[in-house]
Amino acid sequence: DIQMTQSPASLSASLEEIVTITCQASQDIGNYLSWYQQKPGKSPQLLIHSATSLADGVPSRFSGSRSGTQYSLKINRLQVEDTGIYYCLQHYSAPLTFGSGTKLEIK
Amino acid sequence: EVKLQQSGDELVRPGASVKMSCKASGYTFTDYAMHWVKQSPGQGLEWIGTIIPLIDTTSYNQKFKGKATLTADKSSNTAYMELSRLTSEDSAVYYCARGDYSSYILDYWGQGVMVTVSS
Numbered sequence: 001d002i003q004m005t006q007s008p009a010s011l012s013a014s015l016e017e018i019v020t021i022t023c024q025a026s027q028d029i030g031n032y033l034s035w036y037q038q039k040p041g042k043s044p045q046l047l048i049h050s051a052t053s054l055a056d057g058v059p060s061r062f063s064g065s066r067s068g069t070q071y072s073l074k075i076n077r078l079q080v081e082d083t084g085i086y087y088c089l090q091h092y093s094a095p096l097t098f099g100s101g102t103k104l105e106i107k
Numbered sequence: 108e109v110k111l112q113q114s115g116d117e118l119v120r121p122g123a124s125v126k127m128s129c130k131a132s133g134y135t136f137t138d139y140a141m142h143w144v145k146q147s148p149g150q151g152l153e154w155i156g157t158i159i160p161l162i163d164t165t166s167y168n169q170k171f172k173g174k175a176t177l178t179a180d181k182s183s184n185t186a187y188m189e190l191s192r193l194t195s196e197d198s199a200v201y202y203c204a205r206g207d208y209s210s211y212i213l214d215y216w217g218q219g220v221m222v223t224v225s226s
Contacts, residue, residue: 034212087152091212091213095154096142096168098151
């Protein structure tokens with residue numbers, strides 16, 4: 001199975017700050033990487049797919065990038081509504097595997 | 108508008124089975140796969156498996172083989188997951204999620220079903 005190592009586990013940042021979350025894949029997964037945001041009691045919401053493509057309706061302050069087998073989610077100008085848990089997902093091969101999650105809080 | 112409406116929360120006895128549903132609307136049901144994901148209390152996400160309703164083909168995470176059975180009814184645009192021989196380890200929230208055939212991007216998710224296994 002492909003392992004996705006996500007960091008950091010938690011993050012506290014100020015409004016308007018820039019934050020970055022990373023996922024390291026245990027092998028090549030190409031651009032088959034998505035990012036999700038999950039709020040308490042809600043289902044995950046797609047933010048980024050294909051490593052760098054913004055999902056429909058997602059604010060442009062979210063962006064994704066790739067360097068080899070390392071993938072990053074960047075949030076520019078952090079807003080209050082960005083609190084939640086963020087997960088990466090590799091969908092290159094079955095079984096699909098998620099990162100362990102990053103809990104983002106506002107200071 | 109794409110919508111995945113899941114059935115209600117379940118309280119079940121250890122050793123029993125439970126079958127949950129995921130009714131799709133707002134798109135052509137057979138144009139996409141349906142995936143199922145487990146989220147244990149306070150934990151992350153685990154992929155259970157997927158079904159392609161068009162050809163009734165399934166693929167399971169080895170960890171859930173023998174535990175989960177995925178089916179789909181094209182006539183009612185509904186996907187089902189049955190969990191058998193339930194234990195406390197199966198207490199979790201279960202999500203269905205629509206997935207693109209070729210890329211497996213999970214773009215729309217149901218609201219989740221909370222399964223509690225308790226005597």
